[in-house]
Amino acid sequence: GQNIDQPTEMTATEGAIVQINCTYQTSGFNGLFWYQQHAGEAPTFLSYNVLDGLEEKGRFSSFLSRSKGYSYLLLKELQMKDSASYLCAVRDSSGGSYIPTFGRGTSLIVHP
């Protein structure tokens, strides 16, 4: 099984930078995803990491360290619309299937 841990809630100011951490334990790591989910809506894909390092995509970046079981999502130039839940999901290939397991999500509140 997997154990995924991320903070429950974070707050930040518009225009600032925020880092959302995710730690995990898994026996057959096969990739880590970050999703954004606005209240009442479906999760939308933000990033995918399978190798160590930083992946940058516009205002969002995601980092992975497989040896530490650690990832973070970095959001720059925060906007009010970034207020949402951010879900970390780890895919495990043990057992022959490739199933992502989601953390509980981090609720980010961006205030003016």
Added chain:
Amino acid sequence: ETGVTQSPTHLIKTRGQQVTLRCSSQSGHNTVSWYQQALGQGPQFIFQYYREEENGRGNFPPRFSGLQFPNYSSELNVNALELDDSALYLCASSLGADLNTEAFFGQGTRLTVV
């Protein structure tokens, strides 16, 4: 807009009843996964279908069952509904069960069991 559609969007059922939720995958996607998301929680994996066969199952009882059709649309069936089954049910489609591809989620079906 992900191209993944679910129906119905909202549903109210009585404890003990049965329910069928439907998902139409994004064009060309042959893999569908179903998730249950309780309020304030992350999505919990129910099962995955790849080319009409179950390809993985989470920690859900047998009264949760599914089907995937030749056109890759899918159904989630839940028998003997319990109050704790009240949740948002999400389906996600992707291309290939073992490829490094992202999954696209539908808007979900909000099920309330009373």
